Amino acid sequence: MQETGAKSPALSGDQRDLAQLLRDRIEGDVDASTLRRAEYSSDASNYRLVPEVVAFPRSTDDLIAITETSRETGTPLTLRGAGTSIAGNAIGRGIVVDTSRYLNRIHSLDPEARTARIDPGVIVAQLQNAAKPYGLRFGPDPSTWTRCTIGGMIGNNACGSHSLAFGRTDDNIIDLDVIDGLGRRYTASDDLKVVPGLDEFTLRHLATIRTEFGRFGRQVSGYALEQLLPERGHSLAKLLVGSEGTLATVLGATVKLVEMPSAPVTIALGYPSMVEAADDIPALLAQKPGAIEGMDARLVDAVRRHHGAAAVAALPEGGGWLLIEMPGADQLDALDRAHKLIAASSAISSNLIADPDEARPIWRVREDGVGLAGRTMDGEQCWPGFEDAAVPPERLGEYLREFDKLTERHGIEGMPYGHFGDGCIHVRLSIPLERDGAAMRRFMLDAGRLVADFGGSMSGEHGDGRARGELLPLMYSDDAIAAFGELKALFDPRNLLNPEVLVHPAPLDQDLRRPQALPTPRVRGGFSWEHDAGDFTKAVHRCVGMGKCRADNRAAGGFMCPSYLASKDETHSTRGRARVLQEMVNGKLVSKGWSSPEVADSLDLCLSCKACASDCPAGVDMAAMKSETLYRKYRGKLRPMNHYVLGQLPRWEKLMVPLAPLVNGVMGIGWLRRLLLPLAGVDRRRTIPKVAGRSFMTDRKRAVASGAAVAVDAPRTGRDRVLVWADSFSNGFAPNVDHDVVRVLEASGLEVVTPERSVCCGLTWISTGQLDGARKRLLDLMEVFTPLVDAGVPIVGVEPSCTAVLRSDLLELFPDDPRAKRIAEATYTLSEVLTGKAPVRPAAEFELPRLDGVELIVQPHCHQHAVIGFAPDRALLEGLGAEINQLSGCCGLAGNFGLERGHYEMSVAVAGNSLLPALRSKPEAIFLADGYSCRTQADQLAGREGVHLATLLADRLGAR
Numbered sequence: 026m027q028e029t030g031a032k033s034p035a036l037s038g039d040q041r042d043l044a045q046l047l048r049d050r051i052e053g054d055v056d057a058s059t060l061r062r063a064e065y066s067s068d069a070s071n072y073r074l075v076p077e078v079v080a081f082p083r084s085t086d087d088l089i090a091i092t093e094t095s096r097e098t099g100t101p102l103t104l105r106g107a108g109t110s111i112a113g114n115a116i117g118r119g120i121v122v123d124t125s126r127y128l129n130r131i132h133s134l135d136p137e138a139r140t141a142r143i144d145p146g147v148i149v150a151q152l153q154n155a156a157k158p159y160g161l162r163f164g165p166d167p168s169t170w171t172r173c174t175i176g177g178m179i180g181n182n183a184c185g186s187h188s189l190a191f192g193r194t195d196d197n198i199i200d201l202d203v204i205d206g207l208g209r210r211y212t213a214s215d216d217l218k219v220v221p222g223l224d225e226f227t228l229r230h231l232a233t234i235r236t237e238f239g240r241f242g243r244q245v246s247g248y249a250l251e252q253l254l255p256e257r258g259h260s261l262a263k264l265l266v267g268s269e270g271t272l273a274t275v276l277g278a279t280v281k282l283v284e285m286p287s288a289p290v291t292i293a294l295g296y297p298s299m300v301e302a303a304d305d306i307p308a309l310l311a312q313k314p315g316a317i318e319g320m321d322a323r324l325v326d327a328v329r330r331h332h333g334a335a336a337v338a339a340l341p342e343g344g345g346w347l348l349i350e351m352p353g354a355d356q357l358d359a360l361d362r363a364h365k366l367i368a369a370s371s372a373i374s375s376n377l378i379a380d381p382d383e384a385r386p387i388w389r390v391r392e393d394g395v396g397l398a399g400r401t402m403d404g405e406q407c408w409p410g411f412e413d414a415a416v417p418p419e420r421l422g423e424y425l426r427e428f429d430k431l432t433e434r435h436g437i438e439g440m441p442y443g444h445f446g447d448g449c450i451h452v453r454l455s456i457p458l459e460r461d462g463a464a465m466r467r468f469m470l471d472a473g474r475l476v477a478d479f480g481g482s483m484s485g486e487h488g489d490g491r492a493r494g495e496l497l498p499l500m501y502s503d504d505a506i507a508a509f510g511e512l513k514a515l516f517d518p519r520n521l522l523n524p525e526v527l528v529h530p531a532p533l534d535q536d537l538r539r540p541q542a543l544p545t546p547r548v549r550g551g552f553s554w555e556h557d558a559g560d561f562t563k564a565v566h567r568c569v570g571m572g573k574c575r576a577d578n579r580a581a582g583g584f585m586c587p588s589y590l591a592s593k594d595e596t597h598s599t600r601g602r603a604r605v606l607q608e609m610v611n612g613k614l615v616s617k618g619w620s621s622p623e624v625a626d627s628l629d630l631c632l633s634c635k636a637c638a639s640d641c642p643a644g645v646d647m648a649a650m651k652s653e654t655l656y657r658k659y660r661g662k663l664r665p666m667n668h669y670v671l672g673q674l675p676r677w678e679k680l681m682v683p684l685a686p687l688v689n690g691v692m693g694i695g696w697l698r699r700l701l702l703p704l705a706g707v708d709r710r711r712t713i714p715k716v717a718g719r720s721f722m723t724d725r726k727r728a729v730a731s732g733a734a735v736a737v738d739a740p741r742t743g744r745d746r747v748l749v750w751a752d753s754f755s756n757g758f759a760p761n762v763d764h765d766v767v768r769v770l771e772a773s774g775l776e777v778v779t780p781e782r783s784v785c786c787g788l789t790w791i792s793t794g795q796l797d798g799a800r801k802r803l804l805d806l807m808e809v810f811t812p813l814v815d816a817g818v819p820i821v822g823v824e825p826s827c828t829a830v831l832r833s834d835l836l837e838l839f840p841d842d843p844r845a846k847r848i849a850e851a852t853y854t855l856s857e858v859l860t861g862k863a864p865v866r867p868a869a870e871f872e873l874p875r876l877d878g879v880e881l882i883v884q885p886h887c888h889q890h891a892v893i894g895f896a897p898d899r900a901l902l903e904g905l906g907a908e909i910n911q912l913s914g915c916c917g918l919a920g921n922f923g924l925e926r927g928h929y930e931m932s933v934a935v936a937g938n939s940l941l942p943a944l945r946s947k948p949e950a951i952f953l954a955d956g957y958s959c960r961t962q963a964d965q966l967a968g969r970e971g972v973h974l975a976t977l978l979a980d981r982l983g984a985r
Contacts, residue, residue, distance in 0.1 A: 044078045051087040055080050060623040063608040064601040065121050069570035070113035072491050073538035076121040083127040085276050092204050092274050103523050104270045106174030109572050111409045112490025114269045125174050139282040145176025145275045161282040164191025171576035181488035182245050182267030189446045190315035195266035197281045203273035206517025213261040222515050227253040233504045243415035243447045243485035269488045270523040272516040288356035290363050291384035295343025295374035302345040304422035305371045312366040316350040317446030318391050324440040327397040328390045339387045341374035398440040398453045399569045399643045407453035410492045414476045415485030418448035424479045435468045449485030462534025473499040494530025541611040550797050552653050553840040562610045567643045568603030579913035584636035584890050587915040591934035599637040599647050602627045619658040630931045632919035633792050634887035655794020667706025671921035672793030675753030675785045682757050685716040708929040714758050721751045721760035725779045737778040744776040745865035748820050752827035753785045754957045765975035772982050774868025784809050786830040807844045814851040819863050825886035825955050833892045856898040874981035877906035882943050886956035887915045912939045918962035944969050
């Protein structure tokens with residue numbers, strides 16, 4: 026696999042010395058390349074701080090050595106888990122430590138004691154999976170639970186949806202293994218004496234602590250001084266939870282595990298508005314639910330736009346909703362308690378869902394809110410900063426009314442949601458950060474005063490970080506603020522641990538990322554970036570850093586991000602690439618624009634699978650960004666050889682088909698193939714698929730000439746007519762698939778026509794950034810297809826990636842051409858036609874062949890997943906009785922990607938995510954893949970022949 030940062034500029038002397046000192050002391054990785062520093066310059070907040078060096082410890086000893094180096098050199102030290110911190114508490118100017126990559130072991134799990142001993146980089150989902158066989162789980166579950174680390178949760182005192190039942194992170198910590206800013210290592214539990222002076226500090230500030238701290242459950246801002254009180258158990262461990270890495274570095278933790286709710290049911294309550302839903306919280310809390318989450322109509326509309334109406338179908342009528350989980354001793358008990366809660370509510374509608382699997386999509390609406398709330402209904406960027414305020418739950422409705430008035434006065438908007446049962450509101454706001462931070466400062470100060478007036482907390486679980494540290498004097502007295510400084514001095518007198526956070530905080534409008542980025546308007550010939558006002562900079566800042574691309578979401582059908590799943594390296598995540606592109610457009614760190622070596626290194630191993638376009642809640646389309654970057658980089662310049670060979674493959678396909686015996690013969694000679702392929706930019710370990718001896722379009726022309734097929738301009742009969750589009754791949758390499766599509770459609774009673782000449786969508790030109798060439802081919806395609814579409818003839822695509830081009834890229838390249846929209850709306854897959862999604866219908870008497878007893882391994886194409894969706898295919902196969910093993914994630918070939926020199930290792934590693942294990946586990950199952958590249962990958966890496974849906978059906982139609 027490619028070494029990241031290999032081409033990045035040389036280091037300065039100080040960076041080299043620090044990096045080398047760390048390399049000499051730890052077994053883990055140390056990286057001070059410009060590429061790596063760009064990736065770690067931001068977390069999920071508004072802030073940008075470029076570190077001197079990024080370290081990846083492999084052991085506790087490594088982490089201790091890093092802290093020693095920090096003290097010896099006077100270099101600030103910031104710990105980072107998954108980098109999902111929204112307040113700017115996981116970035117720093119000195120050493121940034123990523124614990125998630127290697128320091129992520131569960132050392133022990135005791136189901137009887139219900140405890141686990143873990144490294145700080147353990148991901149919540151990892152611990153949940155380990156505890157699940159014992160009926161246990163870690164209680165707190167923030168929305169980022171699939172990728173956030175427990176070390177990060179300890180830093181922020183994260184809570185999540187189930188804090189009503191399981192409390193905050195500090196309620197679930199038994200002890201911490203830590204090393205403080207003076208180099209003292211100790212176990213933090215309930216003994217304050219391990220920190221000299223801490224007992225005296227507590228006695229000195231007793232009055233302040235008892236009157237100002239621990240007033241309600243989500244008072245997370247500042248240090249949790251209430252945990253030092255004797256009546257609270259004088260817990261040093263709980264004090265350190267939520268201290269954001271400013272007092273000590275966590276080396277390990279012993280955490281509590283709790284019983285999983287045995288039979289929880291989900292209740293969705295609808296209200297006229299979100300504010301009225303908030304008013305109902307006190308009555309609902311009396312029923313002791315396990316979780317109460319609130320959502321605004323604006324957020325639900327965003328989910329509906331992004332995922333479709335089906336995603337929110339389970340919500341009842343209303344303009345504001347509460348999602349409630351009700352536990353019980355068993356399902357009958359949970360249902361009885363749920364009915365009582367509904368009766369006690371003031372809701373205007375309700376929906377009770379007993380099956381957890383059926384309830385999962387409705388909870389996913391809330392989880393994806395983090396990313397979807399990053400844009401207003403009009404597409405304006407929204408920002409965090411005041412996304413985490415909390416007030417006592419009994420005052421939530423009143424607070425929300427005043428908060429709405431405040432945002433209106435400031436002329437900003439957002440989509441509120443959050444943990445209503447705890448009084449915690451999350452919202453991103455359309456503050457105009459493109460210019461500067463002045464508007465943010467004005468709003469944040471006013472909002473901070475409002476929260477303080479309601480007896481609330483600036484942070485309810487995300488921590489204060491750089492976003493809210495400056496606001497702490499609004500909610501705490503001078504004595505309390507002074508106590509924070511004294512506490513910091515006891516643990517870290519040199520202020521090396523995450524400085525500028527909590528104590529002596531940086532101004533909240535300092536080091537903002539967005540104002541540093543210059544606009545990059547659309548260039549003629551590139552993508553339109555229509556949803557981002559034609560501005561690539563605005564598009565790339567869609568990435569808010571929440572890191573869903575780092576999560577393994579395959580069990581939920583997710584495809585993003587295959588390269589990160591294969592490598593576990595931030596360089597290969599969608600977020601890492603977006604951060605480098607953000608640094609490119611601001612030009613400070615990544616300074617050579619579109620030709621920057623850091624950009625090339627970052628994008629090189631992106632498969633352009635396009636999964637992020639649908640799976641990323643913020644809608645980051647890295648495939649389009651890679652294509653645009655390559656376009657701007659190489660416009661008018663000589664390109665790499667593989668761009669001319671693989672990137673223009675359909676052009677060569679027309680030449681190769683007449684010479685198929687010669688081409689196949691030459692490529693069948695091993696030594697000659699290994700000699701020629703590298704010259705074309707192809708990896709020598711690959712083979713080129715055999716070219717068909719006769720193309721589909723040649724066969725169709727002969728059939729039309731003989732009267733065996735209908736000419737495209739023939740008079741319409743009474744049957745519905747469809748246009749079967751044989752793309753360049755199937756036409757020249759797999760024409761049998763095109764014939765099978767025709768056979769199935771004709772058997773269904775439809776009249777099939779094909780274009781008079783071959784047309785190409787320019788897919789390979791798009792993937793290699795040759796957008797001028799792609800536009801030329803799409804213009805030709807529109808000229809051929811438009812008369813047919815205007816005559817009411819739908820297009821049936823054969824290759825999913827090419828079909829997806831007509832449904833997506835065509836619109837981005839021709840946003841102002843009405844023909845593009847008409848063609849996109851008239852393009853369908855075979856399954857969409859057969860399941861009634863298209864405007865044509867199979868004959869009423871037509872019956873597809875049954876597939877009872879047929880076991881399938883199904884690989885949906887990534888572009889189909891991202892643009893079209895696989896639901897019609899699955900519904901069709903299930904309806905025919907097939908046993909489906911549906912894979913999630915990319916096959917790894919990804920068109921030309923896996924063939925290109927330098928990509929073989931990543932291609933094989935991605936295939937190892939899902940495809941290869943599935944093929945090995947079920948050798949007798951039929952491998953079903955409509956994507957030509959997916960079938961090619963399975964053939965070359967596993968020796969398994971794949972079939973297209975049309976072939977699967979056509980073979981059985983013929984057998985009947």
